[in-house]
Amino acid sequence: MSEYKDSILVLRTYKLAESDRILSCLAKQHGKIRVVAKGARKPKSKFGGRVEPFTELNASLWKGRGELDTLRQVDVISLNGSLHQDLDKMMKAATVVEMVDKVSFDGQELPELFTLATRALRSLARTDSPNFLAVFALRLLVLEGLAPQLDGCRVCGDPNLVSIEARHGYGLCITHAVSPTISPRIVELMRTVLAGRTASVLNLGTKEDSSEFEKVVMEYLEHVLSLKLFSLHANDL
Ligand SMILES: [Zn+2]
Structure with a gap:
């Protein structure tokens, strides 16, 4: 497996097995990717509360053989935590990531879409x-x-x-x-x-x-x- 780094925006998350989480992300250089965050649902996970929808991260990843890569390490760029605390903002943020999800396809490089979406979510987190x-x-x-x-x-x-x-x-x-x-x-x-x-x-x-x-x-x-x-x-x- 080879390692790579990219900035990612978490669009959606799914539970996997006992304690893992699958993230559907838009990565700045790699476009849409799906990654496993192993142990992310354990209370003492190294990922903490950082692999949630709407968070923007600098990530190190292992390239998988199949369609799933593995999240190795993350640094927070923007948690956008306030988007989870206000129902109206949360619905708007959910609509933004759904739109981004629907217009992005695997294997496309989408740096402009990444920039548009991450700037919008940060701005929504600050003001409405x-x-x-x-x-x-x-x-x-x-x-x-x-x-x-x-x-x-x-x-x-x-x-x-x-x-x-x-x-x-x-x-x-x-x-x-x-x-x-x-x-x-x-x-x-x-x-x-x-x-x-x-x-x-x-x-x-x-x-x-x-x-x-x-x-x-x-x-x-x-x-x-x-x-x-x-x-x-x-x-x-
Ligand atoms: Zn006319």
Whole structure:
């Protein structure tokens, strides 16, 4: 077995045997990996409470022969502990790691995705914004090359959009949309994030706008990625 080092973000964990834990992680240089943390569930484990979802670690690992590597040692970069103490933040963090999990595949190098996700979780741990999820989802769509085109109506170029056609990723004006589905304020928030000005949007928003913003963006993301996010709909059950 050969040893390697990488920064990892723990996405999910599973119990294995008596006292071990399997971690599904996004590694900065190695992309998505699954690793065994031996003895992680023992009270005196050297991994302590550090191999939990949302934690960011510098790790030494043994490369396994199969698809499981073995965690040898970890140093904490960011525990993001507050994400486990606040239900709202925990649900948002769970949605972030679920999105990251769904867009990443074994064998891909994904340093930009790693940076986007770890920065977002650290920021969520420090502060909370009602626009957090929508902003993260839009930035993820940009990274994936799937962001909607919102410069103007696809048919006539009118910048006053009232609807976004998710199937093709463009906006439509009042004349060309089947029916208005999105407020101008939300279009403006989306444009601001797509232009890279995320900080101002994270600091903005009324409760009504934020909830519409999140709904529009998350529906769009689920449509273009053809998925349903379990963590996002857990409250609907
Ligand atoms: Zn039009």
